[in-house]
Amino acid sequence: MMPTRDQIIEVLKTVEDPELFLDIWFLGLIYNIDIDPIAHKVTIEMTFTSAMCPAGPMLKEEVQTKVKSLEGVEQAEVKITFSPPWEPSEDVKATLGLI
Structure with missing residues (x-):
């Protein structure tokens, strides 16, 4: 049985x-x-x-490892994209003290 989207999100957190x-x-x-x-x-x-x-390769590897560790997952692939470029949400900006 594959993990649900919510279970994957919890591990990503x-x-x-x-x-x-x-x-x-x-x-x-x-x-x-x-x-x-x-x-x-x-x-x-x-x-x-x-x-x-600089943490990009480490983050990619950690995501792949943690997702693959979920029960039912035999393969985990992480695709990196910069389209669209990352833009922090208002919540992230507030947490970081940027607004």
């Missing part, structure tokens, strides 16, 4: 950006979650706070 100290779900770095129950595969489309994010 445990991945923290090491520079901003906020989880990647709250930051809005996750653009899409695709669950393929036939292939037992989850594909995550995400971005980073910038194209030059």
Whole structure:
């Protein structure tokens, strides 16, 4: 049995950006979650706070590892995109003291 979207989101909330100290779900770095129950595969489309994010490779690996650890997931793929570029939400800006 594959995990639900909500279960995947909960595991994504445990991945923290090491520079901003906020989880990647709250930051809005996750653009899409695709669950393929036939292939037992989850594909995550995400971005980073910038194209030059030094934590990018680590974040990608952590997302892949944590999603793949969920029961029923045999494959986890993480696709990185910068289209559209990341734009922090008002909640993120407020949390970071930017507004």
